[in-house]
Amino acid sequence: MSLSRQLYTKPYITADCWITQETLSTKYLDGKNEDVKREIASLSKIMTCFTVIQEINRRKRSFEEVIKISSKAANIEGTSANLQSGDEVKIWDLLHGLMLPSGNDAAIALAEFIGTMIDKNTEPIACFVERMNLNAKVLKLNDTFFNNPHGMSTSVNISTARNVAILASFAVKINIFRQIVGTKKYSCRIYNPNGVRKVEWVNTNSMLEKGFKGIKTGITPAAGPCLCFFIEKKKKSMIGVLLNSKTMDLRWREASKLWKYSSNYLL
Structure with a gap:
């Protein structure tokens, strides 16, 4: 441990x-x-x-392909991209609906579509979740297991701060992922048999434009306020994860504290 780090008081983090x-x-x-x-x-x-x-990349498919939103996706509880049954939405748009407003409806719609793409003879959401778990295994996220594509506590998704950070490091190397999570607001037109409407999704990460490049927020009663963040400034770059911070707002302050501490003394 360097002398400068010994002399510097580690910030108090409630997570x-x-x-x-x-x-x-x-x-x-x-x-x-x-x-x-x-x-x-x-x-x-x-x-x-x-x-x-x-x-999508592996199968050389297009992010412009359109997904028809099922009633199951439209009616799921929790955070939402406000999708309606019968909506026709491009995959590219749905990925923003997934990551900006944290749409559980977008998560189900994507899982249904990709699950069917992987294996038409298997229940699509189960097939998709199986692929999520296979990816976790390949990335050596040995303490991670998914039961659903959205994170609600109806069936539990388990991981550790370390595993989430490693996953995020792999994900931000993908330009498309990085572009999506770094988007503050996203607008698109959604087609429905009842007409066309314009929607705008706002990123739940309030730290964007302050050097933070985004990744993902989360909260359930069991998990508490969570945050995985990516920051890049002055040729220094860091991933941070906070699980069960004391309050929603403290996540932002604690992320900033950890960046200041890390960029000054650890990076």
């Missing part, structure tokens, strides 16, 4: 588990309870987005 790591090398910087397994709420959508992009 039960947290980690910081250098983005590209995934070099561990600092953390607390980073290997404790917890529910990760909508941080699950990092893997959902990663898996969709991977499958």
Whole structure:
């Protein structure tokens, strides 16, 4: 440990588990309870987005392909992109509906479509979740297991701060992923048998435009307020994860504290 780090007081962080790591090398910087397994709420959508992009690219399909929204997707509870049954939405648009307003409806719609693409003879959402878990295995995220593509506590998604950070490091190397999570607002037109409407989705990450390049927020009663963030300034780059911060607003301050601490003393 360097003398400067010994002399510097580590910031107090309320999150039960947290980690910081250098983005590209995934070099561990600092953390607390980073290997404790917890529910990760909508941080699950990092893997959902990663898996969709991977499958579209692998099969040489187009992000311009249109998905018809099922009643199951439209009627799911929780955070929403306000999709309606019968809507026809491009995959590219749905990925923004997934990652900006954290649409559980977008998560189900994408899982249904990609699951069918992978295996027409299997229940599509189960097939998609199986691919999420296969990706976790390939990336050596040994403490991670997904039961659904959205992160609601109806069936539990488990991971650790370290595993989420490693996943995020892989994901931000994909230009499409990086572009989506760094978008502050996104507008598109949605076609429905009842007419056409324009929607605008706003990113739940309020730290964008402050050096933070985004990734994902999350909250459920069991998981508490969570945040996975990516920041790049002055040739320094870091991924951070906070699981169960004391309050929603504290996540932003704690992310900033960890960046200041890490960029000054650890990176």
